[in-house]
Amino acid sequence: MSFEEISHTADVKIRARAPTLEALFSETFKALMQVMYGATRSGGIVREITVESPDNESLLADFLSEVLFVSEVEGLVFADARISMNGSRLTAELTGEPFDPVRHSGGSEVKGISYSGLSISHDANGYMLDIIFDV
Amino acid sequence: MLEGVNRVGLHEWEIPVGYVAGMRVPGRIFLSESLGKTLEAGAVQQLANVATLPGIxxxxxxxxxxxxxxxxxxxxVAAFSVDEGVISxxxxxxxxxxxxxLLTTPLPYKDVSGRRDLIEELFRAVPTGVGAKSALKVSVRSLEGMMAQGAQWAVRAGYGVERDLMRCEEGGFMKTADSRAVSDKAKQxxxxxxxxxxxGNHFLEVQVVREIFNPDAAKAFGLTLGQVCCMIHCGSRGLGHQVCTDHIKTLESATKKxxxxxxxxxxxxxxxxxxxGMAYFGAMAAAANYAWANRQMITHTTRQVFAKMFRIEYDEMPLMYDVAHNVAKFEEHIVDGNRMKVCVHRKGATRSFGPGAVDLPSDLSSIGQPVIIPGSMGTSSYILRGTQTAMERTFGSTCHGAGRIMSRTQAKKMKSGREIVADLLKENIIVRAHxxxxIADEAPEVYKSSDEVVNVVHEVGLSRLVARLSPLGVIKG
Known part of the structure; x- marks a missing residue:
């Protein structure tokens, strides 16, 4: 399982790989949190998110958009996500901590999750995706 | 230049119909040959994709x-027929x-240059960066005011003076806003x-007018050589982001429907x-109004800081002008010889209305609309004026900034934030960020030269040069 930032002129492009779809979503979620708040994040506070969408790409975009919302309005920085998927429904248990300006100011605010170029592919090695975060 | 992009004039290139399947009109790019060297195939593809949308x-x-x-x-930039077109x-x-x-001040360069205490005070007073919350309390009712009446709400709430509204595109708010189409999440x-x-690239920058190209226009805009000004670049924050996220979802279904x-x-x-489509337009206008109110509130804080530190009056810092560069609006333009109402989308582009256009304050009517082009951190910003050429060629539009040429990953490999701050300090530019x-993300080198971008629009006539400003200090997220 991994994610990396790929060169993109205007925004942040992430490439993630994982053996399962759930793990792929979890990696992309971690990439999002790292872009926004840097690498030093820990758990403690738990939040649950549920989204329903017709296809995997929408499910991922909706999940990450919901993370952006909860993170911003509750002032929480998340470290980990335990994701379960059932057809068009995704449930995620997020663990995180309150935003700390000293430790979490290293990143860029993500304005939105773009559908441009978003595709989830699958081969013998597992799942892969490219996704663009608007910063 | 990239294959398939054809020169049709000085600084003008065409993407012919057929570049991607389903194009209804050709694409047109205003670009110098040297800027063309950094043109990305992905950007041309996106321009061609827009040409496939109905009613363009x-x-x-x-x-x-x-x-x-x-x-x-x-x-x-793309304009759509109201009857047959789409909004996206x-x-x-x-x-x-x-x-x-851009706010002007009565202060000369020598009073402000090297004043780290000013930059520190602005950084303390104006919340910046990820996770920042405002000290100016906004109630639920105030939020409704921000969405319905934008900068006008802010001025009436004490965050400015009436004259500010005359110096905002749209008078500081779109009358078509519909906050009922804004979700509770966005409001939260x-x-x-x-x-x-x-x-990101948002900033508040203290600048000095270094060069004046058009004395009459500069005078009308209230700009003089050596004058200190303050430029504010920001948008509609989480509310606007949520409006976009929410409505893309409903419009995806509508696209199929x-x-x-x-x-x-x-x-x-x-x-x-x-x-x-109308729900998105109403919500987008409400978010646009929120942004105008937001910039007006930051203006208020900025004026308070300057007034306190330099013993000047609050109203000695007139607003030169305020422009939107991410917006869709209904405007009247001439198409095939007929004046018609169209829906203009500007995505990283500035309105550039020429002399005599509606929506210009009467004292600027003979000059044209002020156009503000921010530079990248450490480089020049420009003030231009709108033109009749823009009305005829680009639905009254011009560029909005320098435009990135390097990714954030490349930028970070090149120079650290600390090195950039030190380099800029050698040029007497003070940078303060969280x-x-x-800072590393926004190094001056990651952008096209703002000088060259502005020269293209000046030479094509989409807007004409009035003044150049250079930075003295900047605060960022």
Whole structure:
């Protein structure tokens, strides 16, 4: 399982790989949190998110958009996500901590999750995706 | 120049119909040959994609700061027939009414140069960066005011003077806003962020007027050589981002419902006159108004800081002008010899209305609309004026900035934030930000030369040079 930032002129492009779809979503979620708040994040506070969408790409975009919302309005920085998927429904248990300006100011605010170029592919090695975060 | 992009004039290039399947009109890019060397195939593809949307008029246009975005390219402009056209959040972006304004001051360069205490005080007073919350309390009722009446709400609430409204595009608010189309989630995000700058390329910069190209226009705009000014660049914060996110979802369904074929999901759209299209337009206008109110609140804080530190009066800092550069609007333009109402999308592009245009304050009517083009950190910003050429060629539009040419990953490998701060300090530019990371992302070298971008629009006549400003100090997210 991994994610990396790929060169993109205007925004942040992430490439993630994982053996399962759930793990792929979890990696992309971690990439999002790292872009926004840097690498030093820990758990403690738990939040649950549920989204329903017709296809995997929408499910991922909706999940990450919901993370952006909860993170911003509750002032929480998340470290980990335990994701379960059932057809068009995704449930995620997020663990995180309150935003700390000293430790979490290293990143860029993500304005939105773009559908441009978003595709989830699958081969013998597992799942892969490219996704663009608007910063 | 990239294959398939044909020269049709000095600084003018055409993407012919057929470049991607389904194009209804050609694409047009205003670009110098040397800027063309950094043109990305992805940006051209996006420009061509826009040309496939129903009801697009004349051309899918791009300004010289064009670069690869999502949906529309950054620097993209397209106008749509109200009867047959569509409206798309992909033509506006997540940061609805991201825009820029310039405040003038009565202070000369020598009073402000090297004043780190001013930059520190601005940094303390104006919330910046990820997670920042405003000290100016916004109630639920105030939020409604921000969405309905934008900068007018802010001025009436004590965050400015009446004259400020005369110096804002649209008078500081779009009358068509419909806050009922703004979700509770978006409103929740809007309440704590009124008066905050945000992060990324948003900034507040203290500048000095270094050069005047057009004395008459400069005088009309209130600019003099050696004068200190203050530029504010930010948008609609989480509220605008949420409006875009929410409505892309409903417009995706609408795209299917109305049998519209789109080449990129981020171009999800609906007929302008459909309930879904009008709902997005109403919500987008409410978010645009929030952004105007936000910039007005930051203006208020900035004026208070200057008034206190330099013993000047609050109203000695007139607003020169405020422009939006991510927005969709109904405007009247001439198409095939007929004046008609169209829906203009500007995604990283600035309105550039020429002399005599409606919506210009009477004292600027003979000059044209002030156009503000921020430079990248450490480089010059420009003031231009709108032109008749822009009205004829680009639905009254021009460029919005320098335009990135280097990714954040490349930028970080090149120079650290600390090195950039030290380099800029050698040029007497003071930089203050929450993180070195934010500075490294926005190094001057990652952008096209703003001088060259502005020269193209000046030479083509999409806007004409009035003045050049250079930075003295900047605060960032």
């Amino acid at each position: 008029l004349k051309h899918s246009l791009a300004m010289p700061d064009i670069h690869w975005g999502y949906g529309f390219p950054i620097g993209g 959040p992909g033509g506006v972006g997540f940061d609805i009414n991201c825009g820029v304004r 995000r809007g309440i704590p962020q009124g008066g905050t700058l945000g992060s 109305y049998h519209i074929t789109i080449p990129d999901r981020q171009l999800a759209c609906a007929p302008i006159t459909s309930p879904e 993180s070195e990371n934010a």
